[in-house]
Amino acid sequence: MTINFSSIRAVVLDMDGVLWSGSEILPGVPEFFAFLTRQNIPFALATNNSTKTVDTYVEKLNSIGVPARPQDVITSAIATADYISRHYPPGTPVYVIGREGIRQALAERGYPEDPDHAQLVVVGLDFAVTYEKLKTATLRVRGGADFIGTNGDLTFPTPEGLIPGNGSLLAAIQAATDTLPVIIGKPEKAMFETALLRMGTAPEHTLMIGDRMQTDITGAQRAGLRAALVLTGTTTAEQAESSEIPPDGIFESLAAIHAAWEKQIGVSQ
Template sequence: MHIRMIQTGAAMPLDLTRINAVISDMDGVLWRGDHVLPQVVEFFNFLRRENIPFALATNNSGKHPLTYVKRLTEIGIPNVEPWQIITSGTATASYLQSKYPSGVPIYMVGMPGLGDVLTEAGFVMEEEDAVAVVSGIDFNFTYEKALKATHLIRSGAAFVGTNGDLTFPNPAGLSPGAGSILAMIEAATDVKPTVIGKPEKAMFEVAVSRLDTDPAHCLMIGDRLNTDISGGKNAGLNTAFVLTGVHTSDDADRLKIRPDETYSGLGHLLSTWQNA
């Protein structure tokens, strides 16, 4: 398969020998649904042999990091630590910790996994006197939840969104995402949320901080141009676009988003890196 390398217009292509840390998306890069993509295990074995630290980032706020640790172990990537899993929920918790003291009440619109992450970060899931409304994907979203969130925000509570994805794919087609819920609450309150997940800088800053690296030497790997690649570039990271997920090379032209390099998948990136 011939892959057209797409560059940003810089004088030199992506220099993989300068990379000392990796942030990777998961769905569309490591797996698609239940299908593990080729040479994923070999790629992470290479990172470990070369002592290149990595983090795995996802806009999914509904699952606890331990859920991802378990799946990674099942597919042959054991011993990943929970701190290496950065969901839009854990990034949101980090943001809230920078703004509020432990023990303050938060009203959450979201799945139990998000509630667990916020509770572990020291916050109390309570509507009364909530200092912030945190909204993520919620498969049990109701008008009553929207009503409570609206009243709290109109009364002065901060409005924070885990991510702005309007939709997400499933076997039946596209389903409403966390961004659709944010849009409804924003329409009812006339308040724009502070959004944490990709492509916003906050999530990448959390990952770079945990990896104790410099963005100029960190590589973001993703399959979505408008979140993984655009966000990585805006945060100052090097970007590797893989064609195993949502977007294609033609989408880069259509969206006018230029990754530093494009690869057919992690196997292609691995072989290129090994020969660098």
């Protein structure tokens, strides 16, 4: 399949595996965003990470030449807080398992943490999770609280190898409550809907650039976006090509997408 770049009016990008890999900044990042700026194409940065705040990401992005503003960064914590604000009135008490990213996002929208009276149990990745936290979440869900997860990633890569992700925490609570969580992050539609709303674009004119078939590409396809896979992350070309629904395009890197895009619109013009 091929991408008609001339029809693209906005771009959503994953970060880890697309813009950087560990501590390494990948080639062509500032040049690609300079190109988007010249073409007046808005962008959003979308990540399933719920532990970090938006300001932390903005600082890092700016340091590598990406002109990101807070409204351009959509973490799974932000998408979760946006979802909750559309479905529950401010003041609804919540019980949160998670780090600063999800706690700050909920607090800014007026959702107080109240473990004893929680009507919502919201679970994001927590590196300090304990049995007591899982117990409290289980009791609140069994008592009627709604159950929401920032993202369903069972694992995530580290220099040591794959380690438990937020999906592992959700699985424990699900097993103890016989209750399926509402999951917000990729590949679910909610995160993509947040990005489209912020950029004001239609899905068919929006390109998702990611490195993971299971989250970035599958999620984009479910939400109706065009999807480009880069091979600088976790997926090989062979894995992508053999998938049931392959991406619209497979590229070596973000720099390769930039080159293909400029070549295509240069020919058409």
